[in-house]
Amino acid sequence: MNKLKVLSFQGSLREKSFNKYLLENLKDISEDIIDLNIFDIADIPLYNEDLWNNPPSSVLNFKKDVDRYNSIIISTPEYNYSYSGVLKNSIDWLSRNPNILNRKVVGIMGASTGAIGTARAQLLLRSTLATLNTYVMPKPEIFLSFAESKFSQDGKLTDKDSIDRIRIYSEEFVKFSSDFYK
Numbered sequence: 001m002n003k004l005k006v007l008s009f010q011g012s013l014r015e016k017s018f019n020k021y022l023l024e025n026l027k028d029i030s031e032d033i034i035d036l037n038i039f040d041i042a043d044i045p046l047y048n049e050d051l052w053n054n055p056p057s058s059v060l061n062f063k064k065d066v067d068r069y070n071s072i073i074i075s076t077p078e079y080n081y082s083y084s085g086v087l088k089n090s091i092d093w094l095s096r097n098p099n100i101l102n103r104k105v106v107g108i109m110g111a112s113t114g115a116i117g118t119a120r121a122q123l124l125l126r127s128t129l130a131t132l133n134t135y136v137m138p139k140p141e142i143f144l145s146f147a148e149s150k151f152s153q154d155g156k157l158t159d160k161d162s163i164d165r166i167r168i169y170s171e172e173f174v175k176f177s178s179d180f181y182k
Contacts, residue, residue, distance in 0.1 A: 003035040004174045007069040011076040011087025013042050018111035018147035019075040021155040022166075026073065026109070029163060030170035036073070039065055047092040059093050066100045071177045073107040078114065078121035091128060101132045105177045109142035109169065111150075117143025137176045140169050 008026070010019035020038075027036040043058040045051070051059075066072065076083045094100045106129055110118025122141065129136050142165060144150060150159040157163055 003033055004071060004177055005035045005037075005069060006071045006073055006173075006177075007037050007039055007066055008073040008075065009039040009041050009090065011041075011074065011084040011090070013086055016155070017077070018113075018144070018151065019077050021151050021157070022075045022109060022111045022142075022144060022147075023073070024155060025157040025163075026075075026166055026170065029157075029166050033174050034170055037065075037069075041086060041090045044086070044090050044093060047089050047096075049096075052097055062090070063094060063100050066094055066104075069104070070181045071105045071107075071173070072101075073109065073173065074125065076108065076110040076118055076121050076125055078110065078112045078118040081120045083118075083121040083125045087125070088128075091132070095132050099132055101129070101134050103180075104134050105137070105173075105180050106134045107137045107169070107173045107176075109144070109166075111144035111147040113146060113148050115145050117145040117147075119143050135176075135180055137173055140165065140172055142166060142169050 008023050010023055012019045023038050045056055076087055108122050108125055112118050126136050150162055152158050
C-alpha cells in the first residue's frame, strides 16, 4: 500500500513546543501509513501585502511545499482561547495570490498544558479553514491536555492512551483523504 503524503506544520515557534512534539510523534506512530513532512514556519515574516511584488523566499518556499500536497495536518497551541498569531499569519500567506489551501484536506490537532487541550483554538481554526474552501476532517479530534505530563524530556509521547488515539486519528485521516483524492 502506498503511504499518504502529508505536509504538516505547527503554530508554535518554541523549540520544545508540545505541538512540534505532537507532530514528531504522529510521524513515528503512523510511519507505516503516512509519509509526514514537517514544515518549520519560523522564517515566515509577518503578512504584508506590499511584499507581493517581491515575495520573501521563505513564503514562496512555504507556498510551493503546501501546493505539492493534497493533505495537510496542522498542530495548534491555544493562546488566549484562540490559535496563535504565527499560525494565523501563515494561513494568511497561504490564502493569498492564489489561495494554496483551496480544496486541500486538512486535519487539526493540538496540545496544551490546559485541561481541555486546544478545543477552543481548533474550533476557531476550523471556521477560518472553512472560509478558505478546505475539507477539514471532523472526527476524531486530538485535544492533548496536560501536555507537560505526557511527553518525556526529549519529546517522546509517554501516554499510551494518547498514542492509541493518535494511531486511530492517523488511520481515519488516511481514509478521509482518500474520499477526496484516490
